[in-house]
Every structure is written in structure tokens, then in C-alpha cells.
Amino acid sequence: MPIACSTEACTSSATIKRARDGDPVCTACFTRRFEEDVHETISSTSLFKRGERVAIGASGGKDSTVLAYAMKVLNERHDYGLELILLSIDEGIKGYRDDSLKSVERNKIEYQLPLTILSYKDLYGWSMDEIVAKIGKKNNCTFCGVFRRQALDRGSYKLGCTKLVTGHNADDIAETVLMNLLRGDVARLERCTNICTGEDGGSLPRAKPLKYSYEKDIVMYARVNKLEYFYTECIYAPNAYRNFARDYIKKLERVRPRAILDIIISGESVAIRKEVAMPVLGNCSRCNYISSQKLCKACLLIEGLNTDNLQLGTKKKATTTSAQKTGCKSEGEPCECRGDQDGGTVENNNSGNDDAIDRCQDSLNDLNCSTSTRKKKPISFEATDSDATAQDNKACGCDNDGGAAKIDF
């Protein structure tokens, strides 16, 4: 006995069960209601202004493919008046990103949207394959997440965009709420459920129109509308901490699908006690990207890669005994670190010898001691494209602490 579509006035038989509310619907109603839900999210939060140039973070995966398609459809249907551009980042992961970029190229043609691709190699001098070869299969997502976040912002500024949208869905946000709780990152916990972050003027605003859309519904929407996407998991992701949270969310969904939205609702209701010290945002002294430390996370990580100090940016303290013995002098005075005494040569850390790394305790934030072993000149976070002069030196809203297979927000 066929089940009727639950949409009022629809006489078709149901073929799909919506993950979000469990309603049985026909194919046409599924598509229509999915798009209406996204439109409701956009309109109820006044997510966009007419005439905005919006970059769509496109990886070729299901979320960004559905996001790009839905944005195009809704932009035309409801006359948002937006100029949409696809922005893709090539992390340099063979067998993963090179294939998914082909999917993005197809999207560009099918949706008739312009596409810009930026690569880690061009931006940072390192591809993810090279990074993993150097650091091993640990903390990979830290590097990738931090770099991708900044890369998307740089690309968006370069294109003259006033907003960036990403395909983060309800499952992603629920995972992130849980992760921030588990890691004790209350600063991120407070803002991770915001529909749009960075609107306080300190950074490029980034929005999540699929915030309340379930991952299962996104997959079904792509299938029903025959959208082509790339569906292989990142080869460096298996060891990510996020997988624990993801596994929990999946089990939760089987038991009580509504719980995913309830976690988001929990996260939305949270504020931080006034007496809790929160990081103060400034700008990276090297590249001018927004940062709560002297150097942003991306610069720290790159410095670590370039100087073979692989713990830089991934561990909280310098772990060397000599680092504890020597102390950095106050600003302006010569530092006792070896890097300064011998004219700037920093010895290779790979031997594991504690004495090989003579960095002061503050080395995580002050790299005045590091020198000539950098492969590239410091990255400057200043728009070089004359079209983006309005964005010159604009501070971004990221504190650059990655750690997720997806971009951290």
C-alpha cells in the first residue's frame, strides 16, 4: 500500500522520507521543501543584501555542489540580486583533490558560474602531500583546516567578494558544537552556531545557508536532481578527532533524528560567563591576518615546516630543556637563543636532541629568532589585485586554530 506524500494538496505517493522531520514526501515535494527550508534560513536571518558579490566555497563534494545549485536556483527564483562566484582551493592531495576539482569544473559549466581556483602550493609553498610527507599522518587536519580557511578568505578578497558561503550542514555544526565542548574551546562554542560569522567588521563575513539541512537530505537532494559530486573521503582524514564526534552524531541520528537540531539549539543558547577570559583579536605581525596571537596559526605552521620545527603551532609549549634554560630577553634586546647568537642559523630539529632547538619559551608567538631557512618570503595578507583595494589590510575573523577535516569556524 503506497504511502501518500505528506505535503498538503499533493496527491502523489511518497518515495522519500525527509531526514529532518521524518515526513514521507514525493520527489518533487522533497526538492521543493528542501529549497524552501534553505530559503527560509536565508530570508529569516537576512543573510544577504541585494547586489552582494558572494563567493561559494566549492570543493566538488556533495555539500558545496548542492549549495552552489541551491543558491543559483534560489537567487533566480526569489531574486536575491546576488552575483555568485565559485571559489575552490587545491590543497594538493593526489587522488582526492585533483579528482574533486574536475567535479567543480563541471559545476562551473553546468551552473554557468565563474570559477577561481587557488592552491596551497602557490599560497604557502607547500602542498598537503608535501606536508604529510614531512609531518606524518598526525595533525594533518590542523594544517589543512587553517590553510584552507585563510585561502578562502584571500581568494574571496581577491575576487572582490563581500561574503563567503560554505556548505556546512546541520550534521557538521552539531559535530562542531560537540567538539568545542570536548576540547574546552568555549570561545568557539559561543560563535560556532552563528549563521554568519565575521560580521563585526573584523573579517570577511562567512555564512552557512545549509545550517539546518541534514546531511542525508543533502545527499538525497543531489541524487534526486542528478547533481554530480565527488564522494571520496580525504585520505588524510581517518585519524581526525572529529571522526569521534561524527560517529556519535550518526549513532544519535539513528536513535533520535531530531537530536542533531537539538544540539544546534543547545549551541545557539550558549553564552560565556563574563568572568571567563576570552582571546583578544588583533592582527598577525607577519601577514596581517586576524589573530589572537602575535603570529597567526598559518604563519606559525609554515615557519615550523620551513625550519623543521614540526611542533610549532601544534604543541602548546616548546618542549626543550634548553628552551627553559635560556630566556628571551625583553623586546629590543638580543635573545639568548642559538638562532640569534650564531648569526641566525637554526639547527635542524630532526635529531630529537633537545639542544638542537634553542628557542625561547615564547617561541610560539615570537619568531624573531628564526631566520634564513624559510623557503618562501613571509606571506603578506594584503590584496595584490587592484580590484580588491577596498579590502587591503582588512583583518579577518579567524583565530586560525584548525583541527577539522572541514574548515574550522
Add this chain to the structure above:
Amino acid sequence: MPTTDLDPGAAALGRKCVKCESPGILSGIDAKKAVYCRPCFVQMVKHKFRSALGKRRVYKDGASKETLLVFDGSPAAALALGQLVESKRETDHRKLMIEPTVLLTLETTDPERAGRILQRYAEIGAKLAEPGIGIPFRIAHIAAGLQKNIELRVDSGEQYIGKEQIAIYERLLSAMQSTTARSEMTRLFGELLAARFAAATGIDKIWLPRTGDDLSKDVVSFFSLGKGAHTSSLISVSERRLGVNFLRPMHDIGDKEVALLNRLEGYDERYETPDCREPLPPASIHLVAANFIDMLQREGYTATTSTLLASTAKIVDGSAKAQEYCRICGSPATQKEKNSAALLCYPCRRLREECSEKTLFDQALCS
């Protein structure tokens, strides 16, 4: 079993006690952090228990000393009861100055199982009634939480309060459409029973037998139920709600520490009541959350519990300050959640939506 065999992981490290020079043979969740000899371990756990209350000055500044211990037969409840009994015997200046009453609770509706538990409770009651201890106690089924004003007198022949409410309690649980909802209702009934019993006996403070590990699992399940902002108060050491102070003196003590102390002090034999609590149902958020935390601990993330509790302590409700409170659980509820029956918070409203007998739900809980 020799003490050295109680915690093989700690003993195998071959380190000295962090407080003295004796061999370290016992530890908390992470043996790499600290190992203790037997007497120092016992002192450490007891100190954590007492300092949780002492730091917050719960019994200072002229506050009432009357306290209700909710005893559910769990290891945590056994430890708390052991501490209360010990305090009655202590003569030195560190005596825990409390006037306790114990409420032994029943969850099961199976008569045979209830019979076994009641027998065990009778043994415990006999110990509490010994000269020199003299701690008053009552036995109640959590169904008694349905009574707005708990009738403390029990008909002759009845062993516990609340027998008349069991039928409605069972009907209400059967009307809930998911095991999560049933599990959450059971938890709420336990709280209502404690609060209403305390009110009926004029007691202001209630000790809940929840360890740090239990509370960290509660954090995850409360977030998954949409409680979010209220979680902070629901797992704190001291919380005022439903007209009473809920206290959680084992907030900083883990399950392993409880188990070890109970074994060392004999609380397990004297007070633990196996099979007393209903097991978490298989397809419920509560069990999924509990398994998740246990899995993280096994995977080596031993700071999970402490980090969760610390994070939650830093958060508050970000919405507009509530003027009214949920009719069922007493948590703050904002105006927009008002429904036709009663003002309910979001999670309790969701529970009501899952009940197929809304009239019964409203009569039993919202009126």
C-alpha cells in the same frame, strides 16, 4: 584481594605515592598523572568529597545543616552514605556537621525485583538505625514524584511511599513514543521525588549521587536533548531549583575512584545494592552518550570528563533573562515557549510532544 591487585595499571608503573614515600599502587582515571598509596588515596578521595561542599560554603554562614541523601543503590550513593555514617562517628574537629536523612529510592515496577531491593534496603536501614548512627530514612518509589504534596505516612503493610502512583507512572511511560523520552521521564521523576520529599520534610538541601563521569555523560545527553544553556546549572556542584538546593558532592570524583574507595572502606559490601537502578535502554540518547564518553576514555582521552565539566561551568544562558520557570523541571523558560497547558522549557515541551496521552501528561505533570 590485596590492595596491590586492585589497580594493576597504577601498580605496574612502579612509582612512589605523590604524597609520601610509599609505593604508589592506586590512581584515578589517569595513572600517569598521580599514583597514591592506600591511605593517601583514601584521604584524597574523601578530601575531594568534602572540599566540593566546603569550597562553596554550602553549610557555612548559618545555613541549615539538614540534608537529604537520595540513595539509589549505586556505588556513588554508597560512597555518600558511607561518608554520612562516618561523619556520625567522627569526634575530631573535622566532623562533617550535617543532619542527614536518607531517601532510599526504587525505580523498578517488577514486584520480584522490588522485593529483593527492599530486602537489601531493610539491611541498610538496620545499619542506619544502630546506636551512635541514628540516621533517619524512608523508602519511596520514584512514582511518588507524581504527588504534589508527598504523603509521608505509609499504609500499614506497605513498605514504601508511592505504591499508589505506580499505575499512572507506568501508563505515562508507556505513552512516551521513544526510549529516550522514557529515560528522560524517569530521570525527571527522580528529581521531582527528591524535591517534593525534601519540601514535605522541610529539608533544604539534597545530595544527588552523581560522579564526575556521570555528569560528563549528562552534559553530552543534555546538549543532545536541547537543554544547552541550562546544562551548566544541571551539572554544577550546587544548584537551586524546584525550591531546593541540589548538591553534587562527587562532582570531582570519577567512577574508578568511587569503586576503589568503596572497596577499600567496605562501602560496597555494606551499602551497594546491585540491580537497583534501571539499566539505560538500548536505543536512547542517554546510553549513546554514556558509551561515547566511555569510548573516548578507553581511546586514551582521559581528560574528557574534566574538560567537559570545565567547559560547561563556563557557559550560561545567552537568551533573554527568564522571568518564569518550567512547570515540570524548574529550569528557566522564556515567554515564547508558553503553551496552552503550562509554561514549559524547550526540552520538556519536546517531551510533551512525544507523549501520546497529552491529557494525562498535563494532569500528572503540568497542573
